[in-house]
Amino acid sequence: MTQNLPKAREFDAVKGGQNHPFEALVTRLDLMIRARYPLLYIVGVEEEPIEAVIAQVALQVTPARRVLLWDIVRGWEDNGSGKGSAMAALDRIGKTVVEEYTIFVLRDLHPILKYPYSEKNAPVVRELRNLTRELKRSKKTIVLTSHALELPEELKEEMTVIDFPLPNVQEIDRLISHVVEKPEQLQVSGLAREQLVKACQGLSRARIGRVLAKALAAKQQINESDIDGVLEEKQQAIRQTGILEFFNSRESLKSVGGLENLKQWVKMRQDAFTDEARRYGIPNPKGVLLVGIQGTGKSLSAKTIASEWRLPLLRLDTGRLFGGIVGESESRVRQMIQLAEAIAPCVLWIDEIDKAFGNIISGGDGDSGSRAGYSVV
Numbered sequence: 001m002t003q004n005l006p007k008a009r010e011f012d013a014v015k016g017g018q019n020h021p022f023e024a025l026v027t028r029l030d031l032m033i034r035a036r037y038p039l040l041y042i043v044g045v046e047e048e049p050i051e052a053v054i055a056q057v058a059l060q061v062t063p064a065r066r067v068l069l070w071d072i073v074r075g076w077e078d079n080g081s082g083k084g085s086a087m088a089a090l091d092r093i094g095k096t097v098v099e100e101y102t103i104f105v106l107r108d109l110h111p112i113l114k115y116p117y118s119e120k121n122a123p124v125v126r127e128l129r130n131l132t133r134e135l136k137r138s139k140k141t142i143v144l145t146s147h148a149l150e151l152p153e154e155l156k157e158e159m160t161v162i163d164f165p166l167p168n169v170q171e172i173d174r175l176i177s178h179v180v181e182k183p184e185q186l187q188v189s190g191l192a193r194e195q196l197v198k199a200c201q202g203l204s205r206a207r208i209g210r211v212l213a214k215a216l217a218a219k220q221q222i223n224e225s226d227i228d229g230v231l232e233e234k235q236q237a238i239r240q241t242g243i244l245e246f247f248n249s250r251e252s253l254k255s256v257g258g259l260e261n262l263k264q265w266v267k268m269r270q271d272a273f274t275d276e277a278r279r280y281g282i283p284n285p286k287g288v289l290l291v292g293i294q295g296t297g298k299s300l301s302a303k304t305i306a307s308e309w310r311l312p313l314l315r316l317d318t319g320r321l322f323g324g325i326v327g328e329s330e331s332r333v334r335q336m337i338q339l340a341e342a343i344a345p346c347v348l349w350i351d352e353i354d355k356a357f358g359n360i361i362s363g364g365d366g367d368s369g370s371r372a373g374y375s376v377v
Helices: 004-014 021-036 047-060 086-095 120-135 169-179 190-200 205-219 228-239 260-269 275-279 298-309 329-344 360-361
Strands: 039-043 066-071 102-107 140-146 159-163 242-246 289-290 314-317 347-351 371-374
Touching: 021 159, 039 120, 047 066, 047 102, 047 140, 086 102, 086 120, 120 140, 169 190, 169 205, 190 228, 205 228, 205 298, 228 242, 242 329, 260 298, 289 298, 298 314, 298 347, 314 329
Parallel strands: 039 140, 039 159, 066 102, 102 140, 314 347
Antiparallel strands: 242 314, 289 371, 347 371
């Protein structure tokens, strides 16, 4: 029987319906474990929900699997062994009886897997490869969990990467109801509740819980005024990524000189994100490429579009995407896309895109700095 029954019960407590966003993930993990996938890597910012899902999977597999958790500080959760040593943790996995149904969860192994190789991490990668060959013929599964994806070339063939999603609209709506003890404390309904839910998009479950708990502690209720507090929390979360910036834009079309075709398009498409537009089958706007020298209104146009459409504006500085470590740039792009998709609908303002793709645009290795600027919205 799994050792994580409290977490599994926590999962059931918030499940709240057949269309819970974890349901598809549980089904997917269940299938992979029954198919004897040896090595899984779950990437997500929240550790407890990930482990709750793993516990749920362990319960519903027949026969039920035991779940053992390890981290570098406290070792294995059941007996404290393997402290300070990833190799000791892997040694226990290798010595466990082949026919024992077990899911081994290793937390935050990404610093050890990160390039460049050294005497510290090369043995860990090698032993993971050894275990991968053995686990294909056993009832054991290794699951790595982390907020960051660090995947050595040697493990890419055998590793299956799974992104743990941020809460979607339906789950956020349930979380808002779940956080209040008394129904009368929730003083939002209709359009106000829809705006509160949208404001929470892109935040983790823990952040949503904190900001709503703060509102309850301050005035014993959650009302429309708390939307601004949620947006402030979102700004903080986005700022911490170091990749995206959150803008509160209050520009109007009156601020933009000329560009009459763009203004007409903005006015025509401003209702494209409504439920009514979706019922009529009207597609969402996909993007705009603004090209021109400095001072022609590219950045102002991006701010104006977000303001006119009443959507959050995220600014991406492409220079922040590139890191000096192998795989770091890919990880940042992955994080940026996941966050933007979680917040959507939003306006993603990619400023000075020619800095990132200058060689492709210019057809050369460099330039004198006189190339035109590009902004993508």
